[in-house]
Amino acid sequence: MPYRYLEEIATADVAFAAWGETREELFAACADALENVMVADLDAIRRVEEMSVRLTHGELDLLLFTFLNELVFYKDARQLLLRVDSLTITGTPGELVLDARLAGERIDPDRHSLIVDVKAVTLHRFRVSETAQGWEAEVVLDI
């Protein structure tokens, strides 16, 4: 798993760190880390519905913030659990564009081994940074 839940911060909520060799891998890892807070076994999410999203932001970290908020939005508005099928980030700083193909299905409490709801993505300690190995992020979710 290219993510790890952080025990030592934000005790009442859930914090995670995630990694990727590329920005795209990092974003997909963060998406899985978020969904995995709600669903114990991500493999239980079948590819029943597919959707495309296009998001833009000038800054990479806030593009990730916007992307994760999109997943939280679809969880409530359409009861969808979604994983990244493909994702690209194009453009230059100041004008970044994310195109993602997401696949998943409606929440099924009988099959999805639900854990706890993600209320929101917070900006507390929210960070995306480039490392020698690629990219990493730290995110605190409100539970």
Next chain:
Amino acid sequence: MSIPSELKRISDTVWELPRSYKAGMLVPARIFATERLIAQMDAGVFDQVTNVACLPGIIDYAFCMPDGHWGYGFPIGGTAAMDPEEGVISPGGIGFDINCGMRLVLTKLTWDEVKPQLHRLVDQLFRRVPAGVGSHGFVRLSHDEFCQVAEQGSRWCLQRGFALPQDLEMTEEGGCFPGADAEKISVRAIERGFNQIGTLGSGNHYLEIQVARPGNIYDEALAHDFGITIPDQVVVMFHCGSRGFGHQVATDYLQTFLAVMGRKYGITTNDRELACAPFRSREGQDYFAAMKCAVNMAFANRQVILHRIREVFADVFGRDPLDLGMNMVYDVAHNTAKLETHEVHGRPREVLMHRKGATRAFGPGMKELPACYRKTGQPVIIGGSMETGSYLLAGVETGSASFYTTAHGSGRTMSRHQAKKQFRGEKLQRDLESRGIYVRSVTWGGLAEEAGPAYKNIDEVVEATELAGLSRRVVKLVPVGNVKG
């Protein structure tokens, strides 16, 4: 040990970090806690409460309550009074779950009468009050109707037959913050929440059947005034908020404020989660009006849940809910910003109170309280873990030290992942049942996360509020049945 060396003991229950602790602090930070509780506080509390002390317009102190712990923006338990003219409003000082709150409902039933029906009661409540990830309520609304809920709160419930007139009187602000404006909320916020009225949510949200044992009554006269009048009286307590709607309102305005805070208003904060705008600015006023919509939705949510609870009790006991004495003690909000008038340096002054994971606790004589509580002080409902019990407290005169604010719960000490490693939901349910607490949960993992040892000792927290003069104990309520999100 996370306690900063600069922390000064002001009294046995008041601790202070001076302005010199961090660059940019405009006021000192004050934490209410016993020595034992302060030793348990995590590093986040000290960092976050002193970040709050840097916000423009803050008056006197940035406060943290005895159940304080690491949050985002403000700590959980964080409280700040802002000057409405010079100060800011920040979603990070309110939380995503706007008006997450507690409601306490009486019955005339005793534990002996309820015990034979406990499983039936809890099972029916579990079915009729949906909980957990992605759950829907039974109230079907168009987007336009939802906007009416957002603007009217519990008043909408009264019109639709989900409330009794006296329920509104027993709800903070009458169950409706005036000035809510649905023009200020996004379609996305409506889409996230319009089908969630009447749902508990998850995490630490719950619905509990509790008993007021005679040995747990701290103040008999006050307990009587609050409606606890018979030995082993059964009550119902629940905790939930504004669901996805409120979460989205906060998310929307966090981004709005982030975009204008520095560029337009020249404000910087130590944590982007504290993104804010001057209260009197257009953005500040828009958020205030939108936040009130979420406050009102949460009041309506708890009101609709109360309606369902009354239906279940009526069904199980074959009696009218009023004949069963199912009247509200009170409904208190945890996560709000509100204009209130307080005495500041000897003069009455309007302030913008931010309370995040903290409860308003007005003292005796305050005119905002319903007539029946003017002498007693405001009932304060403190939710504990599902194992240890909860409390009914009362506001006190000395609460002015914290702008009449007290704790809201017991506060976590263990991370959710640690709790899941340490406890198993199935075993926990069996163990609790052997101790006389029947629990139904949507998920075993979610249940394990809420195990009692993951929380601070609630007895110590409420004792600390009493020692600090923020509120006083009236009765401890022990759980016998619990529905968990």
